[in-house]
Amino acid sequence: MDVTVLSENTKLKNSNLHTEHGLSLLVEKDDNIVLFDTGGPEGSAIQNAESLNLDLCDVDAVVISHGHDDHTGGLLDFFKLNDDAPVYLKKEALNPHYTCSSNNKEFIGMDERIIEEYSNRIKFISETTEILEDFFVMPNIYQKYPTPTTNNILFSKEDNKILIDKFQHELFMAVKSIGEIDIFSGCGHKGIMNIVCSAEEAFPHMKIKTIIGGFHFQAGKISTFTAKSEEIENTSRMIKSDGIEKVYTGHCTGKYGYQIMKTILEDRIDQLYTGKKIVI
Ligand SMILES: [Fe+2]
Ligand SMILES: [Fe+2]
Secondary structure, three states, X not given: OEEEEEEOOOEOOOOOOOOXXXXXXXXXXXXXXXXXXXXXXXXXXXXXXXXXXXXHHHOOEEEOOOOOHHHHOOHHHHHHHOOOOOEEEOHHHHOOEEEEEOOEEEEOOOOOHHHHHHHHHEEEOOOOEEEEOOEEEEOOOOOOOOOOHHXXXXXXXXXXXXXXXXXXXXOEEEEEEOOEEEEEEOOOOOOHHHHHHHHHHHOOOOEEEEEEEOOOOEEOOEEEEEOOHHHHHHHHHHHHHOOOOEEEEOHHHHHHHHHXXXXXXXXXXXXXXXXXXXXX
């Protein structure tokens, strides 16, 4: 399986690719190509795909991890390039989402035109579904471990009430190979260990080999609001004791979170950056 980071918050110094706060990964396995999240609203994922000579026309399916604009921002541009790939997401992803700090309320939900103009492309997922051979979309996430504390500035609007976001709109993707599962997570708002144990429950005889995605130890773009070191250390220790071979993370994990994780996971962890290619 090949994974290309189409967009992430960072890039290598000499890279001409575009970056923005967000995440988009192109996942290729056998004959299937899946776009996991579409990056932020500046359209960096779509622009970078062109620079990297990756034709998004060939994408077979899109998976949207949750209804935040830093993961769904490239969808409108994607629809202009690709006429048929279905887009899998949870129905709740369409609810309005906000970040609220001090007296500021900022809309961070999906662009309404996605559902108004392209509803025929949208497929709602409410149960574990194999969307293509070995690609599973997993909408049910356990609540065994605590969720990231940095979620507490995130809200969603349901039944006309703005409430703290419980992330019913989040899903993850599991990709199966012989005896092993690789997990793709957007922001890990429901807690990365909850995602891991949901995958273990769904695939009881398989080893969880890799986790790729953000872990939300940083509150979105606010680099000064991070999870406490104990929270990051506990999660890192759990990942280690669970026997997960490799973690590729970035985006909302933040620099502070990554540095702490690195001290515990050492060579089991690598940084995501725009343009990175991973062979699993
Ligand atoms: Fe995010
Ligand atoms: Fe998010």
